[in-house]
Amino acid sequence: MKDFIIPDRDFGTPAAKSKRMVTLTIDGFDVTVPEGTSIMRAAAEAGIQVPKLCATDSVDAFGSCRLCLVEIEGRNGTPASCTTPVAPGLKVQTQNARLKQLRRGVMELYISDHPLDCLTCSANGDCELQDMAGAVGLRDVRYDAVDTHFKVKNTSGEANPLYIPRDDSNPYFSYDPQKCIVCSRCVRACEEVQGTFALTIEGRGFDSRVSFGAKTDDALASDCVSCGACVAACPTATLQEKSIVEIGTPSHSVITTCAYCGVGCSFKAEMRGDELVRMTPYKHGKANRGHSCVKGRFAYGYASHKDRILKPMIREAISDPWQEVSWAEAMEFAAAKMKGIQTKYGRNSVGVITSSRCTNEETYLVQKLTRAVFMNNNTDTCARVCHSPTGYGLGQTFGTSAGTQDFDSVEEADVIMVIGANPSAAHPVFASRMKKRLRKGAQLIVVDPRRTETVEGPHYKAAHHLALTPGTNVAVVSAIAHVIVTEGLFDEAFIRERCDWDEFQDYAEFIAAPNHSPEAVEILTGVPAEEVRKAARLYATGGNAAIYYGLGVTEHSQGSTTVIGIANLAMLTGNVGRRGVGVNPLRGQNNVQGSCDMGSFPHELPGYRHVKNPDVRAIYENLWGVTIEACTARVRTSCNPIPTRTTSRRGWRRWNV
């Protein structure tokens, strides 16, 4: 059963990124891993599981549980395999009589301070403490424990001062200190993965307990944002989803994508029958890498909400009540009605709008239905509202309207410029990944009228916050470009090689005009000119510089122009085309990119190929066996969907891929 719940192997420590490889011997097997890998992880990659409790591969090695001790030929003592890096030629033993004895000794201590209520414990079958007791062969606890954290009353019948009652204040998970083994995995997950620093260890020695801030604080009153990272990291039932407590352990899981924000986190929907027991972030999800926010992790009530429509329903008129029917009947009804409308009012009288929460397959099929069956181009997507300026602006500049990076890229950024976005609130999992990089020393520039928590938070602070007057995005972005051009901070080699040099010169002349200087636009933007200059210099010279922008850019009348300006900044400085850089739209839904890719806009067939182009139409006409309408309908959007004013002069387009 466990395999269904935890099919993802835990390698104990994060993967090392070095390209240099090291070969060592573990239990007689040669293992080759990147330099900087822990012995524990190297062993795991060779299929050797070293017992462990405080190590998990989402957080850095800590070395506190002392179960993973190994012996290394020629070295003294029994170093912890989680904190000891590999070295060429090491000969490591993970199993022998001495280590077995040691591990049993440690487990005996753990169990001497643990309530042995496994059968009724909510983590029964999904508990690493239980697993390790088995793995080390602990058969007896010889201590007569006097001091414990789990006895409500001590031997003399008085209240046990070490006993702390369960904290149920958080609506999604409970914290039961009596089961805590003080491995600090939750504290480290809160710090390293989420970056909220809500958890700490209170007291020292035997008194050490996980605490939500001060001893008197409960989980709900604390800084906790209920992202669930601590719960995912907890090896026992100490931090446990309330749904598990109420329902029991899941029996199987389904990989899915979170339906909330534009990050698009992968989740495992853990099920018992068809009941959803919990949502856990999927370790292999490329957007979230095992992390989550409160929405995806806990706010899944929609999955079985009573308002959910489970059966097809039809009605003749809006005044009629809905009527449940079979799928066949519903299909026939819909087809007949659509056809009837087209017959009566013409081919362009029907159209479709898809959601960017739909899959690629779904959006592809809907636009195909529109073009091949309804015989018009009346298809559109909700991305129209949020990111069509991105589609246009990046299309004009880069030749394709996609963002340039994946979310992993932020781990290699040295300067991060966030424009018109507050990822801490709107894209929390990306924000956590960004903050992790910031805590490692990357510099932050925030261009936003608001002083949000993206500007400053635990252990990070923007080097520059350009708190511009709303509506002056173009002026600020142009002023940054002005500084880069006039101070000679642009990357000439990159521009000559990868962009159009003649057009660049035209652009440079335009942007270098004094009316674009930070000093000139200060009166409009409200941003001190010196701050703009400093930010521009940092962006241009600070190493890998990445721009992340949101609806504060696109949902403006000058959205497309700002996007073009942003793309220009990246091309000017050579910050495109490799990891850690780029132009990254923070989308409104998880599949904005896919729905655009699939041809959901009226003017574009799949792959951003313009419907006006007869060669493009011919491909699909051959595939689908129909004739495709050459123009988009006047009732919907124009054939040339430029939402805002722009000139080719400002868009010195074409980044040659």
Added chain:
Amino acid sequence: MKIYVPLDSAAVALGADAVAEAIVTEAARRGVTIELVRNGSHGMVWLEPLVEIATDAGRIGIGPMTVADVPALFGGIARHPKALGLVENLPWMKGQTRLTFARVGVIDPLSLADYRAHGGMVGLDRAKAMSKAEIVAEVTESGLRGRGGAGFPTGIKWKTVSEAPGERKYIVCNADEGDSATFADRMLMEGDPFTLIEGMAIAGLATGAAKGFVYIRSEYPVAIRIMEAAVRLAREAAILGAQFDIEIRVGAGAYVCGEETSLLNSLEGKRGVVRAKPPLPALEGFMGKPTVVNNVISLASVPVILAKGAAHYKDFGLGRSRGTIPLQIAGNVRFGGLYETAFGLTLGQIVDDIAGGTATGRPVKAVQVGGPLGAYHPRSDFATPFGYEEFAGQGGLIGHAGLTIFDDSADMLAQARFAMEFCAIESCGKCTPCRIGAVRGVETIDRIAKGDAAAIPLLTDLCSTMKSGSLCALGGFTPYPVLSALTHFPDDFTPAKEAAE
């Protein structure tokens, strides 16, 4: 008339401040002009407060002084009932080899002129003319090892930091002297702070560090005051400054912060919990930068090494324990205090000859060497020469060279319990063997005390788990006192009360 009254905490605890005040009052009453110097202690705690009066022949000691003894000071020193003669001729002083502590008790701790007049700054001046590698080589060649207890060669640690890549490097002086019965760090900081400053400045030159910290335990208010004043004076004299500066930091009362990685966490403003090694502090220490973490005595021994040369220092000692060690003798002892000598005296010579046996006059039962985590040695170990390897060979350690002496009335089971209790109280709580093990250790010894013989193998198993499994020396060394008590004094662990009936 020049009169010395120690400001050393031990002397103050025995009434030195009141004596000093009485001397000033008495002199004023008599209209005698005096120059009162508050110096460090010579280390003869049984004579404190030891007042000295400068004469043409040298400094005459009078002690232990009380306020009542003050008027007699002004009536001819030689006739004072507590006059001891020339301090330098006292047997305790004559027997010592004072290299690190040469100036402690002698000079005015906050007089740079006095410091220079007694050989101070010679080492630093010499180091300034040397390359980084030459300084490191000199320290390595001297054989100096970490005096905090671990005994790691100081020169090799410096070399690692010196050669580690990094724009910023740090020198951290561990002055969190928390071991019971140890006081060498305190005495040095109170009595000769410029030696430590000079040693740190040399370490800065050798490694390329521009900043040093002295992390002093909060229980040492006098040392903190003196060190802060000395750093100020050193800055005014341009000994410290842009090239190398020192900041005094005060601990918050945790014994475990004397462990170097906890100390670094505390210094960074974090919880004082132990860090796993690797990474070594020499490569990733304070703020993740290459850092020398050295004990006070290690750093304070560097100026003399540079001043007189590695060979001079190395000439003292035995085996791989080179130079001198300031023994700190305490407990139930006739002559307690600080005694600097070359490595190599036997434990018996130290306890019987130098310390003069117990204060109670009863036979010595055990000596705990190396602080609360050191082993209890019975008389049968008394032939062991004082050295790192020699004590390791006897199942013990020299630690910070503190010795606590017990007479035959000591209950060694109670001492073993105390060791576990100490560990339980002082554990940072990070690793399991120490966090839970120490508490179970106390409980298991209580079972043994009640006559549960089956608990003895459980205690030895626990000690083996703690020794090999703990993250740092607190949990890892607690088994030393426990197991040595159990091994050498098994009678104290049998249900003696039942047997007696």
